[in-house]
Amino acid sequence: MSDAATLAQFIRDQAGEAPVEMGLILGSGLGHLADAVEGTAIPYADLDGFPTPGVSGHNPKLVVGDLLGTRVAIFGARAHYYEHGDAGAMRLPLEVLKALGANRLLLTNAAGSVRADTPPGELMILSDHINFAGANPLVGEATDARFVPLGDAYNAEMRAALHDAAVAENIRLNEGTYAWFSGPSFETPAEIRAIRTLGGDAVGMSTVPEVILARFFGLEVAAISAITNMAEGMSDEKLSHAHTKKMAVAGAEKLERLIRRYLSDNG
Numbered sequence: 001m002s003d004a005a006t007l008a009q010f011i012r013d014q015a016g017e018a019p020v021e022m023g024l025i026l027g028s029g030l031g032h033l034a035d036a037v038e039g040t041a042i043p044y045a046d047l048d049g050f051p052t053p054g055v056s057g058h059n060p061k062l063v064v065g066d067l068l069g070t071r072v073a074i075f076g077a078r079a080h081y082y083e084h085g086d087a088g089a090m091r092l093p094l095e096v097l098k099a100l101g102a103n104r105l106l107l108t109n110a111a112g113s114v115r116a117d118t119p120p121g122e123l124m125i126l127s128d129h130i131n132f133a134g135a136n137p138l139v140g141e142a143t144d145a146r147f148v149p150l151g152d153a154y155n156a157e158m159r160a161a162l163h164d165a166a167v168a169e170n171i172r173l174n175e176g177t178y179a180w181f182s183g184p185s186f187e188t189p190a191e192i193r194a195i196r197t198l199g200g201d202a203v204g205m206s207t208v209p210e211v212i213l214a215r216f217f218g219l220e221v222a223a224i225s226a227i228t229n230m231a232e233g234m235s236d237e238k239l240s241h242a243h244t245k246k247m248a249v250a251g252a253e254k255l256e257r258l259i260r261r262y263l264s265d266n267g
Contacts (some may be wrong), residue, residue, distance in 0.1 A: 002048040004092060008099035010047070011168045015064035017070055019101025023219070024259070025090075025210060026059075027109035027226065034074040035258050039065010039131055044077065047096075051079030051089045062093075064100070067265040081135055082183035082207055087209045088137035094210065094238035098217040104158065105214045106262075108255060111178065111204035111225035112187075114196050114234070118227055121251055123258065124174040125162055126154050126223040129208050130200050131181035132191075136208040138216060148216050158222035165261035171254050174200025178225060180208035189233030203231050224258070226251030 002010070022153035026033060034041070044050040044060040053060050059076035059142035067070075075097075097105065111124070118124060138146040159175070166173035179195045181187055187195075195203060202225050214221045228251070229237060 004095035004099045007047055007049070007092070007096045010098060010150045011042060011062070011064060011096070011100060013251065014042060020064060020073045020097065021071045021102060022073065022104040022106065023073045023094075023097040023102045023105045025078050025105070026182045027107075027206065032252070033233055033259065034059065034061070034063040034076050037063045037065040037067045037072060039063055049092045051093070053077040053079050064258075065260040068260055072263075073100055073102060078206060078210065080183065081209060082205060083132065086128055087133075087135040087139070088213065089097060090210050091137060093129070094213045094219070095215055098219060099160060103218075104155075104221060105210075105221050106158070106213050106217045106259070107207050107210055107221065107223040109204050109207045109223070109225050110228045111202040112229045113202055113227045114179075114192060115174075115176065115201050116234070118174050118176070118201065120227050120229055121165075121254075122174055122227045123251055123254055124176050124178075124202055124225045124227060125159055125164065126178045126207075126225065127159065127175050128154065128177045129211065130177060130179040131208055131215075132179045132195065132200075133208070134207070137213050141216075142250045145216065148212060150212070150215060151219060153211050153215055155220040155222055158220060161266045162222060162224070162262050165258055168265075169254075169261050171258055173224075173258070174201075176221070177233065178207065179203045187232050192233050193229045195231075202227065224255060226255055
């Protein structure tokens, strides 16, 4: 397995030496944003040590280049904990992102809503999270750097700028707490009732491990959920991954406009 410095140089050799300013990790059904980047696409298979995600709706390639005046690195796929039981599967990609010069990371995901006032098609920016899965990507880290404080895991300035971008685009942007479940099975009605009691606003199977890793590497983080369904027990809809991918399209247009405005105003 290559180290982060070696991979970063491999990427620079193909995409140019200019430092990356910001990374984006795209969730289910949102990979089309990478096509708007003027730059270089590198399959994960060419990046030794990168995960090989096996989830439909993701596009495993790294795209480095210009998006609305900001040099970005877009990860078209993420590895999920439920695929191999490895909460740290995205550690090397995020370490590479830091080695490429980035200081910001924007994460997106598809999530189920636990709030009646946040239906499918809405967007929710994360203000906090609940690690309901209990796994942590820093287990096994040998240094004291593993004790990462998470009181400010979701950067206040990035959140404020994304709210401003939402207002400018006339997009309703809810804010709330995301609860991470391990998956791959969906949550039970009792688990959803528990999360509501604990203060969760949305549930999903990703993002939290990446947030912890990003803070470990010193990246500032923001994350946005595209709401694809009401959580189990809150509606009559039948949950499935196919349904998630279908409904992710509903929020993708708004999410792309939001990201574009954010980059235009905060490049």
